[in-house]
Amino acid sequence: MFGHDFQPAPGTFRPGAIGEARCRIKHNYALMPPEGVMPSLLPQWRDTVVRFLAGPVLGAQFGQVMLEIEGSGGTRQPLNDGLQHFYYLFDGALTLSSEATGTVDMTPGSFVFLPAGETHEVRTTDGAPARLMDIRKPYFAVEGIDTPPAIVSHRDQLEKINHNGTIGRTWEHMLPFGDLRYDFEVNILSFEPGANFPEIETHINEHGLVMLEGQGMYLLGSDWHEVWQEDFIWMGAYCPQFFYPTGWTRSAYMLYKNVNRDTVFTHQVR
Numbered sequence: 001m002f003g004h005d006f007q008p009a010p011g012t013f014r015p016g017a018i019g020e021a022r023c024r025i026k027h028n029y030a031l032m033p034p035e036g037v038m039p040s041l042l043p044q045w046r047d048t049v050v051r052f053l054a055g056p057v058l059g060a061q062f063g064q065v066m067l068e069i070e071g072s073g074g075t076r077q078p079l080n081d082g083l084q085h086f087y088y089l090f091d092g093a094l095t096l097s098s099e100a101t102g103t104v105d106m107t108p109g110s111f112v113f114l115p116a117g118e119t120h121e122v123r124t125t126d127g128a129p130a131r132l133m134d135i136r137k138p139y140f141a142v143e144g145i146d147t148p149p150a151i152v153s154h155r156d157q158l159e160k161i162n163h164n165g166t167i168g169r170t171w172e173h174m175l176p177f178g179d180l181r182y183d184f185e186v187n188i189l190s191f192e193p194g195a196n197f198p199e200i201e202t203h204i205n206e207h208g209l210v211m212l213e214g215q216g217m218y219l220l221g222s223d224w225h226e227v228w229q230e231d232f233i234w235m236g237a238y239c240p241q242f243f244y245p246t247g248w249t250r251s252a253y254m255l256y257k258n259v260n261r262d263t264v265f266t267h268q269v270r
């Protein structure tokens with residue numbers, strides 16, 4: 001009998017909270033199903049619950065949060081933390097305003113990239129709640145390379161590209177692929193049933209992954225994990241990784257990746 005077969009009395013819980021928990025935090029990866037990510041508040045956001053997914057305390061070089069904004073919520077005052085921001089709207093309707101973008105009406109699937117230090121404000125538009133993902137990162141400037149311009153777009157406008165010709169796979173690039181002004185990518189990777197990676201990846205780049213559709217088995221380090229819609233995964237540098245979709249529907253995830261920059265040395269090398 002499985003824990004989910006028990007019918008608990010109102011106000012009580014099923015057995016199995018420990019045995020069935022999928023959450024794992026390891027030195028170079030984390031799997032965090034959404035039900036275990038507790039709510040926080042932040043002074044700069046009004047009537048908004050913040051779910052912290054990745055940040056430096058985890059070992060990540062970037063931050064990722066899900067903002068659950070009530071109908072009356074939004075930024076309390078113009079926000080400027082000196083970081084780059086990538087906002088993606090999951091649900092609801094919002095306006096985002098900044099000098100670089102003007103006032104943008106966001107609907108589910110809309111995304112906005114703001115370069116470092118761009119002051120901005122966010123408001124709900126129809127008084128209904130919204131869910132907004134925010135990826136933040138300090139900009140890694142390189143002499144001779146221009147800083148990246150802001151981007152306003154929608155998932156509907158993205159081309160589906162198959163980079164390596166493997167059957168049943170596509171990439172949607174939300175930031176321009178191969179444009180050296182940007183120091184990170186956010187891509188949507190899709191897998192038809194039966195498709196998988198051509199090999200186990202091990203690379204210096206880290207990832208923040210949100211499952212958008214479907215389900216599958218993720219190899220992280222040397223451990224296999226079953227994952228599905230709404231799960232979050234952080235993969236640190238050099239974490240071996242591989243994905244098999246399972247079930248009969250397409251699986252897709254949104255993936256942050258730091259790119260286009262050299263190794264950072266924190267100690268003097270002689």
Ligand code: UGY
Pocket residue numbers: 189201207241242255257
């Ligand atoms: O581009 C990537 O690094 C990607 N293929 N990794 C991943 O999906 N875990």
Ligand code: MN
Pocket residue numbers: 201203207241
């Ligand atoms: Mn990868």
